[in-house]
Amino acid sequence: MQLYEKLFYEALKIRLLEEKIIEVYPEDKVESPVHLSIGQEHHIVSIMEPLTNKDIVFTTYRSHAVYLAKGGDLKLMLAELYGKQSGISKGKSGSMHLCSPEHGMMGSSAIVGAIYSHSIGMAYAQKIDTSTNNITLCITGEGATEEGVFCETLNFASLKQLPIIYIIENNGLAINIPIEVRQSYTIEKLAKAYNIEYHSYEDSFDMLTINNKFSKLVTDMKKSPRPIIIEIHTYRYLEHVGISMDYDKGYRTLNEYEAWYKRDPLVLNETLIKRYKNKIIKDIDDAINFAENSPSSFKDELLTDVY
Amino acid sequence: MQLYEKLFYEALKIRLLEEKIIEVYPEDKVESPVHLSIGQEHHIVSIMEPLTNKDIVFTTYRSHAVYLAKGGDLKLMLAELYGKQSGISKGKSGSMHLCSPEHGMMGSSAIVGAIYSHSIGMAYAQKIDTSTNNITLCITGEGATEEGVFCETLNFASLKQLPIIYIIENNGLAINIPIEVRQSYTIEKLAKAYNIEYHSYEDSFDMLTINNKFSKLVTDMKKSPRPIIIEIHTYRYLEHVGISMDYDKGYRTLNEYEAWYKRDPLVLNETLIKRYKNKIIKDIDDAINFAENSPSSFKDELLTDVY
Amino acid sequence: MNDIIIYKNAIKNSMHYALEKNKNSIIYGIGVTDYIGIFGTTEGLEQEFGSDRVFDTPISEDAMTGFAVGASLGGLYPIHIHIRADFLLLTMNQLINSAAKYRYTYGGLFQTPMLIRAVIGRSWGQGAQHSQSLQSLFAHIPGLTVIMPSSAEAAEKCYKYAVMHYKNPVISFEHRLLYDYKFNKNSSLIDQNNPFDSYLVEEGNDITIVASSIMVQEAIKASDYISKYENISIEIIDINSVSHPNQTLILNSIRKTGKLIVADTSWLSHGLGAEISRMILETDVTLLKKPMKNLGMAQATCPTAKKLEYEFYPNLKDLVVSIYDLHFGTLKGKKIPSEEEIVYQYKYFKGPF
Amino acid sequence: MNDIIIYKNAIKNSMHYALEKNKNSIIYGIGVTDYIGIFGTTEGLEQEFGSDRVFDTPISEDAMTGFAVGASLGGLYPIHIHIRADFLLLTMNQLINSAAKYRYTYGGLFQTPMLIRAVIGRSWGQGAQHSQSLQSLFAHIPGLTVIMPSSAEAAEKCYKYAVMHYKNPVISFEHRLLYDYKFNKNSSLIDQNNPFDSYLVEEGNDITIVASSIMVQEAIKASDYISKYENISIEIIDINSVSHPNQTLILNSIRKTGKLIVADTSWLSHGLGAEISRMILETDVTLLKKPMKNLGMAQATCPTAKKLEYEFYPNLKDLVVSIYDLHFGTLKGKKIPSEEEIVYQYKYFKGPF
Numbered sequence A, B: 001m002q003l004y005e006k007l008f009y010e011a012l013k014i015r016l017l018e019e020k021i022i023e024v025y026p027e028d029k030v031e032s033p034v035h036l037s038i039g040q041e042h043h044i045v046s047i048m049e050p051l052t053n054k055d056i057v058f059t060t061y062r063s064h065a066v067y068l069a070k071g072g073d074l075k076l077m078l079a080e081l082y083g084k085q086s087g088i089s090k091g092k093s094g095s096m097h098l099c100s101p102e103h104g105m106m107g108s109s110a111i112v113g114a115i116y117s118h119s120i121g122m123a124y125a126q127k128i129d130t131s132t133n134n135i136t137l138c139i140t141g142e143g144a145t146e147e148g149v150f151c152e153t154l155n156f157a158s159l160k161q162l163p164i165i166y167i168i169e170n171n172g173l174a175i176n177i178p179i180e181v182r183q184s185y186t187i188e189k190l191a192k193a194y195n196i197e198y199h200s201y202e203d204s205f206d207m208l209t210i211n212n213k214f215s216k217l218v219t220d221m222k223k224s225p226r227p228i229i230i231e232i233h234t235y236r237y238l239e240h241v242g243i244s245m246d247y248d249k250g251y252r253t254l255n256e257y258e259a260w261y262k263r264d265p266l267v268l269n270e271t272l273i274k275r276y277k278n279k280i281i282k283d284i285d286d287a288i289n290f291a292e293n294s295p296s297s298f299k300d301e302l303l304t305d306v307y
Numbered sequence C, D: 001m002n003d004i005i006i007y008k009n010a011i012k013n014s015m016h017y018a019l020e021k022n023k024n025s026i027i028y029g030i031g032v033t034d035y036i037g038i039f040g041t042t043e044g045l046e047q048e049f050g051s052d053r054v055f056d057t058p059i060s061e062d063a064m065t066g067f068a069v070g071a072s073l074g075g076l077y078p079i080h081i082h083i084r085a086d087f088l089l090l091t092m093n094q095l096i097n098s099a100a101k102y103r104y105t106y107g108g109l110f111q112t113p114m115l116i117r118a119v120i121g122r123s124w125g126q127g128a129q130h131s132q133s134l135q136s137l138f139a140h141i142p143g144l145t146v147i148m149p150s151s152a153e154a155a156e157k158c159y160k161y162a163v164m165h166y167k168n169p170v171i172s173f174e175h176r177l178l179y180d181y182k183f184n185k186n187s188s189l190i191d192q193n194n195p196f197d198s199y200l201v202e203e204g205n206d207i208t209i210v211a212s213s214i215m216v217q218e219a220i221k222a223s224d225y226i227s228k229y230e231n232i233s234i235e236i237i238d239i240n241s242v243s244h245p246n247q248t249l250i251l252n253s254i255r256k257t258g259k260l261i262v263a264d265t266s267w268l269s270h271g272l273g274a275e276i277s278r279m280i281l282e283t284d285v286t287l288l289k290k291p292m293k294n295l296g297m298a299q300a301t302c303p304t305a306k307k308l309e310y311e312f313y314p315n316l317k318d319l320v321v322s323i324y325d326l327h328f329g330t331l332k333g334k335k336i337p338s339e340e341e342i343v344y345q346y347k348y349f350k351g352p353f
């Protein structure tokens, strides 16, 4: 498969999976709130592509895309969302805390900003292990940068020149509150204040360009470890949490959405969609079946793994 | 009294008071740890001078200088340090938490960084009360800026254009750890990142220049309310907490100290020292007597003012 | 129908009242001005009272909590709202090191009145970080007043009192499942002079239940349920203020019944049941005739799967079983609520938070 | 003389051992590398083991706590030190929302072993914000292991065990007045297989004292003191782990004596004494023959003036008086420790922290 097709395939998988979640959600089988990535899949697959399983990723409650792009398994994931013993974490984590240790996805926090510091800890472990050159990725929304801990970690990452990449997904929204109400700064100037290299990827839909730039950066960083911030301009199609559109709520316009939607490769590229959709749908259906047919979390799991 | 003499007088008062504390401290009458301002008095008096009693100040455990320069009373202060019922806070606060509400000194925190947010709260109250044009000062060391809450408050202050001045006393040290170990950023670039006006006062000993610049700034700010950061380069003569020099401990050199000391107006200006020293010493002795002769905090104060 | 008020509307009333009657009050927090408006409790307030007094904030809980301390010192009455109590863990430094201590440390020269509202709750698979009920962390700290209004009346009266009369920081936990609960508008269980006080919800002679927040409603349900099948007289006390429980009320009740269930929304260790136990054992070791029952969250992190979540939280069945056990010493032949009766509304809760 | 070890040296030994035996361990925190070296407990370690493994940090407690979570996930064993426990209030989000829950939330796929050392204490007018003893806040949370080593032996064995064998986050509170306490080097009260376990310090028949941290030492002093004048046989149990008290040990002791004093370093409400009370009342309401005594900090913020500070903290006299009261029901004609005996070393403590 060509690179673009591969990226497209991965992005489409995420899109279709989340569309399936929307479909089944009203049946109440998904046993937790869901924060969907629809609209924000493209750049995620581009960024995960050059990473190895030893390169570590932390992300947020909006973790479906990252989980799948980093190598996560559809069956395990759906079983997790369905609250099944066969799920990734035996049904204990639900949608907000996906992980896949063997692929280097080390967890997702529902506490905004919490992973900044996890990431510098991991990057520090990587740095002082001189036998390897693995790196850490920390993926959050732009809203999370308002937590003071963001700056605390920038300071530390810069002081120690840690091998960490902050990916800031700027969708202009934190829940329903626009960025203008919340931020007096730009990430670019903040990066500069901490002497951290900054890149902006203006179009999150441009998978190839992002993949290309990012792959080079990773290669370079593995030679010269240092912290880097990448801001990606992107757009959330659906409500913050849940499965619906919310353009009727008055805080953003349908026009805005349409401007993105009509450029969306996952909608436009009918050739590739046609080529892969059926196969993906089948995988998803298999996973759904797996989830449906798995037993619920065992009661006696309630008190395991506390200590 | 001329302006310079007035400033000098106030600074000398702080110096002599703290020297008196050093003298009596071994007698164990001061009933708490002390963080002395010696070496850092000059700029404080210059900055307090143009403020009214309605202009509010918050500061840290290193609060003696600010307390006195803002109008605080020697007797009340010493009685407080001596753990007496006649102290500012009936002996409950000790040296680290001086305050003088009627002069607009609203408290001092021993938790590094805690007052940044108190200050934006106060400045917000000032701002939405359109009948006045009071301002808030927030005085901390440079180390405190490493707490993430510093950035959180810069963001908010800038968003709301609050009438707040951050005074950052940069003495290059947090306890015994030099700034290079702790900071990858400059305050100036941080200020810029948040679109906040920044000024640097390079020599904390230059009382007149500081007073002059600062007074203008205050006048201007009262017309055009906005957040401002002022960084003042200064030097701590003594150990972080306690009454001794610590140049034998290896983390800084006596040379460094001497370079400051030999320029110190509170040492060099013999004319003014001679003119005011006796009067100040007498006031201090009176205050010490007051403190000594006051009754200890009353036992039944233990459970008052909890709720 | 006219005699009904739902919890969230009672809170909204109190918020409106605050802004209207106390000109110094401000209301802020993440989501306060959006279309959801904290389960509707702040809906329309920005429009009516302006953006200086009702505003959203950056995602900076630490700063916005210290902000409350400073604003309070500056004469404002801050009401700071958190859509989930879990976020309070970012604010502990300001609440405990500053707000709780300001008045005392300065010998009474300052006061820092404020109201912190934080949403707790169960259900909908909110999991590890969106499910905690942290009242005990604050009740441990002198200087903090911690309340858990369990009814429309309690919420409305406590908040109005806090805003108009009370001079200390109040931290209030609202259970998200209560927002749509219907209450009698004319209920008058709350003491007007001390609305934070614990109070008697139901009088009885056989068993005392001391409960907090939604567990008060569960206790009422349990009592109703049992009354259909058995003749057990249950006394229910709403602790209302976790930091200032009414010791006399509680001990007198136990003196009468000799049997105690404490039903709280949080973990047991160092929790409310522990605190009530201390109150008893420091006073009179003969009060209880039988070992007490403590209901609360299981000794684990909250899991998301419904099956586990169901086991994790205390429920109607746990109450009923505890009551039978205390009263009869056995469950034999006793009617236990069905799963449908137990899960009632928390099964169907679907957010948005 | 050779048989003596002081507390801080025992801790220093354990830190050295950690770096030597567990190649993944790192030690960091504010002041870890300076000339004071956390009361000497980290002295020289940076020089010996290098700045990658022993380092000072910016004043960023929140980040440096989450750092521990990430470092732990990355295979390191982080030891994070706070010169005052009050600063832990800035770290609650990471300790409670992340560290405590990581293992469980992910169904056991991860572990986050780490050791947080935090200094608590009294004296020297440290006042409101430098005097707190926050163990109960953490003991309320499943997933956290909270210890309070009261002796050189306990500190050294607990830390060595934590670093080499224990797979969960441990939060340890060290009392600053203990650092210079002398202990018998050959003491062997600690269970090698479970060093965190509560243990018997002194056996006795009349009264049980369950104590934490320095209050264990005060209890020993009280017992010694009383033994000079009266024939009262006192049993002392060191709780050692506040989160995992040994229920059997404690209840058996109370079953024997019927009289209980809990002596803790913190506030009473929702505190350790409350937790022990719960343990009793859930098990057997007939265990206690007399109302229990709870000793801890007064229900206030810590004041600085010596006169008030003296009243604020529980001391030898409080213990002796409680013992007399439980045993004789009166203090009449009983010998009470003089102020000099009471204040002993905490009167003369002078920092540096």
Ligand SMILES: Cc1ncc(C[n+]2csc(CCOP(=O)(O)OP(=O)(O)O)c2C)c(N)n1
Pocket (backbone or CB within 6 Å): A062, A110, A111, A112, A113, A140, A141, A142, A143, A144, A145, A169, A171, A173, A174, A175, A240, C030, C059, C061, C087, C090
């Ligand atoms: C500490 C904390 N505060 C508040 C919240 C509530 N919250 C959940 S998501 C969110 C918005 C985050 O925005 P952003 O970081 O831009 O991510 P996005 O959802 O846009 O991907 C907020 C405020 C939270 N989960 N944690």
Ligand SMILES: Cc1ncc(C[n+]2csc(CCOP(=O)(O)OP(=O)(O)O)c2C)c(N)n1
Pocket (backbone or CB within 6 Å): B062, B110, B111, B112, B113, B140, B141, B142, B143, B144, B145, B169, B171, B173, B174, B175, B240, D030, D059, D061, D087, D090
């Ligand atoms: C939250 C918190 N962390 C750590 C400390 C310990 N501490 C006390 S003063 C200080 C250094 C502060 O340095 P700086 O802000 O530069 O002020 P300076 O003492 O130099 O005036 C530290 C780390 C504290 N008091 N509070």
Ligand SMILES: [Mg+2]
Pocket (backbone or CB within 6 Å): A141, A142, A143, A169, A170, A171, A172, A173, A174, A175
């Ligand atoms: Mg966003």
Ligand SMILES: [Mg+2]
Pocket (backbone or CB within 6 Å): B141, B142, B143, B169, B170, B171, B172, B173, B174, B175
């Ligand atoms: Mg400094």
